[in-house]
Amino acid sequence: MTEFTPLRSVLYMPSSNERALEKAKSIPCDGLILDLEDAVAPDAKVEARGKAVAAVKSGEYGRRTVTIRVNGIGTQWHDDDIVAASQAGPAAIVVPKVNSAAEVQQLVAAMEAAGAPEHTKLWAMVETPIAILDCLAIAQASPRLGAFVLGTNDLVKELYAEHVPGRAPILPSLHTALLAGRAAGIAVIDGVYNDVKNTEGFLAECEQGRQMGFDGKTLIHPGQVEGANAAFAPSEEAVEDARGLIEAFESSDGGVVTYKNKMVENLHVESAKRTLAIHEAITALQG
Structure with missing residues (x-):
């Protein structure tokens, strides 16, 4: 069996916030997504990019899997984000709204042209109907693709669905992404839980994700780390x-x-x- 990398708890951290980046060094999460996208205001994105690169290069995050989420294809920041992230050499570059195998190949080519080291993988966010319908092709598009990250908030929005306990409206989509990821041999990480004060609901969704087969869960608050770590670890x-x-x-x-x-x-x-x-x-x- 190949070496296993724990991804039970993968925490989004805004790269524009130096205090958050410093705090992340002591949070017992398995992985970090240093965010340049949703968590960063447009006028702070260039500065945040530099901070994310410096954080990765610092080597001060221990054994955590440290990744950078860039802005999406077609945005004004995307190309420079890819170059900077590739040269920083994180464990992975996380790209939102990857919708096709062609986009995976485009992203990998850009990473390699920018000099991304071999260990830097691509993590594709699956968060649109077209991505769900083309999951297998996306998952198999490149050996450099290391994981699917489910963007459940965007998926609910795109489907005109509702956030409900048990996630019945998006279960078929979650299963489809899992099937494709397992067929391709990549990690599959569940989406976030929005209500950070609802511990019972969060733990129930972690348990559901573990039972379904996810490797772990993306998180939006450090207080969610302990619960995810416990839920996705063998008893x-x-x-x-x-x-x-x-x-x-x-x-x-x-x-x-x-x-x-x-x-x-x-x-x-x-x-x-x-x-x-x-x-x-x-x-x-x-x-």
């Missing part, structure tokens, strides 16, 4: 069961294997090994 019981299942399978003589009165097959062993890989990666991150 102690799950880790113990994974170890027991693998041990039972590996110690068998080739006959039918059972663990806790359930038959064990290769697919169960693969799932158990993934659980342990996630657990070990989280443990290393915390160390």
